[in-house]
Each structure stands twice: as C-alpha cells, then as structure tokens.
Amino acid sequence: MVQKKYEARNFFWLWLIFGLAGLFLGLGGYTGYASRAWTYVSDEPAVCTNCHVMGPYYQSWHASSHAVKATCNDCHVPQDKLARKWAFKATDGLYHAAVFALGAEPQVIRAREGTKEVLQENCLRCHAPLVTELVKMSPDYEAVRRGDNKACWDCHRDIAHTRLSSISSVEYGSLPLPASPVPAWLESMLKKSK
Numbered sequence: 267m268v269q270k271k272y273e274a275r276n277f278f279w280l281w282l283i284f285g286l287a288g289l290f291l292g293l294g295g296y297t298g299y300a301s302r303a304w305t306y307v308s309d310e311p312a313v314c315t316n317c318h319v320m321g322p323y324y325q326s327w328h329a330s331s332h333a334v335k336a337t338c339n340d341c342h343v344p345q346d347k348l349a350r351k352w353a354f355k356a357t358d359g360l361y362h363a364a365v366f367a368l369g370a371e372p373q374v375i376r377a378r379e380g381t382k383e384v385l386q387e388n389c390l391r392c393h394a395p396l397v398t399e400l401v402k403m404s405p406d407y408e409a410v411r412r413g414d415n416k417a418c419w420d421c422h423r424d425i426a427h428t429r430l431s432s433i434s435s436v437e438y439g440s441l442p443l444p445a446s447p448v449p450a451w452l453e454s455m456l457k458k459s460k
Contacts, residue, residue: 300447306359309339312442317362319371321441323427332426341388341426342381354384382417383407389418 298304305313311327314320327333332341343358344350358381365371377385386407390397397418409415419425446453 301363302447306355309337311338314338315441317366319366319375323375324441326427330426336392336426340392341385342377344384345388345391354380382410385419386410386417393418 302313302316305316311324311333315324327338339355344354406415407417410417448456
C-alpha cells in the first residue's frame with residue numbers, strides 16, 4: 267500500500283511536469299506562429315510592418331532615396347560582425363516585441379542610444395568616401411556623445427524617415443500586409459462550416 271502511494275505521487279509530478287512543459291511549448295509555439303517570428307530573420311523591409319506602428323516608418327523609407335539601395339537592417343543593425351548583428355537583432359527585437367505586447371509604444375518612435383551608435387556606423391560605412399573627405403567626420407559615435415562631433419541625422423533630419431514619421435502621421439498609406447496567421451486547412455474548414 268505504501269509502495270502504491272509512492273508510485274502515484276511520482277506519477278502525478280511527472281504528469282504535472284509534462285503538462286506544464288506542453289503548455290509552455292504549445293503557447294510559445296503558437297505565439298511564434300501568430301507573430302510570424304521566423305520572418306524576422308530575413309532582411310525584407312515589409313517584415314517591419316508586421317507591427318502596425320511601423321507603417322509610417324516603412325512608408326517614409328519606401329518613398330526615400332534609401333529604398334533603392336538599403337533595407338531596414340542595412341541601417342538599423344550592425345554590419346561589422348555576424349555575431350554582433352544577430353545578438354543586436356535578437357535583443358532589439360525582443361525589446362520591440364515586449365513594448366508592442368504591453369501596448370507601450372510611444373506616439374513618435376525614436377532610436378535608443380545603442381541604435382543611434384549603429385545608425386552612425388552604418389551611415390559612415392556606406393558614405394565613408396564622401397564623409398571622410400569633405401567633412402572630415404570621425405566614425406566614432408563616442409565623439410557625438412561628448413559633443414565633439416555631430417551625428418549624421420543632426421544635419422540630414424529627413425533621411426530616411428522624415429521628421430513627421432509618427433504613428434499617426436500617414437493617414438491613408440498603403441502597406442504590404444502580412445499574410446493571415448490562420449492555416450489554410452483551418453480556413454477551409456471554417457468556410458465549409460458556414
């Protein structure tokens with residue numbers, strides 16, 4: 267009798283552990299699927315519009331001269347080391363996901379300090395010949411923080427997102443809408459039931 271209680275108790279904890287693990291994996295998998303998490307590994311600019319608050323920023327980039335040669339990641343993600351690129355993309359993406367999930371996005375989205383450093387590096391990476399010869403600008407963002415130098419966007423305020431790019435600045439813009447997260451087999455079943 268004592269042996270059976272002991273086995274039943276172990277069996278209960280085993281079910282509880284597997285149940286919680288299944289719940290965690292199931293909800294995590296569904297969250298990844300519904301948020302299209304796999305799309306964020308690409309460099310496709312339309313991926314940014316998965317979050318509706320990025321619509322005006324996508325539109326202002328799309329209408330700019332940068333749309334011809336540069337994707338969002340070309341400017342907003344480090345390009346020097348692969349490990350740094352993916353670490354930055356992961357941490358920045360998780361930050362944005364948390365802000366969006368909590369409904370805490372500001373009316374006007376502006377780059378954080380770490381992103382500003384990356385933006386400056388990438389401006390100078392593409393425009394180095396022009397900048398170093400004509401302006402004698404240092405690629406060191408620390409100089410901008412100290413006040414010894416200017417950031418590129420101090421003069422070029424309208425590149426590539428314009429000054430008026432806020433959540434409510436583009437009233438009737440057209441965006442590439444993401445595909446429905448509902449699987450095709452479920453959608454066909456729902457249509458049949460109507």
